[in-house]
Every structure is written in structure tokens, then in C-alpha cells.
Amino acid sequence: MKKRALLITCGVVFALSIAITAGCSDPAAGRGGDPKEPVANLIEDGATKYYKHQAWCPVCNGRPLYEKHYVDVDGKRIYFDSAECAEKFKSNQSKYLPTFKEQIEKAKNHEGMWYPNMG
Numbered sequence: 435m436k437k438r439a440l441l442i443t444c445g446v447v448f449a450l451s452i453a454i455t456a457g458c459s460d461p462a463a464g465r466g467g468d469p470k471e472p473v474a475n476l477i478e479d480g481a482t483k484y485y486k487h488q489a490w491c492p493v494c495n496g497r498p499l500y501e502k503h504y505v506d507v508d509g510k511r512i513y514f515d516s517a518e519c520a521e522k523f524k525s526n527q528s529k530y531l532p533t534f535k536e537q538i539e540k541a542k543n544h545e546g547m548w549y550p551n552m553g
């Protein structure tokens with residue numbers, strides 16, 4: 435009886451560890467979980483950043499940002515979390531850009547430590 439209880443306990447622990455590991459499958463979570471990452475400033479593509487502390491997608495507020503998804507505005511680069519969002523921004527810049535500028539102003543007041551979904 436005792437041995438069986440131990441086996442069940444082991445099984446539960448094993449299942450839990452799988453669940454925890456599966457929850458960490460997001461590649462962005464593997465970098466120490468620093469909430470400051472990733473920001474535009476860390477993308478080393480040589481482009482001038484629209485806002486170097488940009489940490490959120492201007493379309494869906496999502497993260498992380500990717501170097502390959504971007505739109506250049508006034509010679510400055512804005513990054514996105516997906517190609518879809520970059521396309522949306524490009525095709526409706528007059529809608530998204532003012533919101534993004536407002537977000538940047540808020541972020542500046544927080545010394546860059548700010549995201550739209552931070553609350």
C-alpha cells in the first residue's frame with residue numbers, strides 16, 4: 435500500500451513538472467524573465483529607432499518585438515510582434531501612429547519602464 439502511494443505521488447510530481455516546463459515554451463521567457471526585454475534598443479540592426487525604449491507592438495500592444503517585423507516612419511524604425519501587425523500599421527498609419535505617440539509620451543514619464551498593458 436505504502437509503495438503504491440509513493441508511486442502516485444511521483445506520478446503527480448512528474449505530471450506537474452511537465453506542465454511547468456510546457457508553460458515555459460515561449461522562447462521570450464528563456465531570457466531570465468526580465469520585463470524590460472525585449473526593447474527596440476536591444477535590436478542591433480543599425481536602424482534609427484523611433485523610440486528606443488519601445489517594448490510593445492503599437493497595433494495590439496503585444497510582445498515581444500521582432501527585428502524582422504518593422505515599419506520605417508520618418509526614417510525611424512518601429513517594431514512589431516508579427517508581420518500581420520506591421521501590415522496593419524502600414525495600411526492604417528494615420529490611425530495607429532497617434533496612439534503610438536501617446537504611448538511613447540506615457541512611457542517617457544515612466545523613464546521607459548512602461549507598457550500599454552501594465553495597467
Ligand SMILES: [Zn+2]
Pocket residue numbers: 491492493494495496514515516519
Ligand atoms: Zn501586434
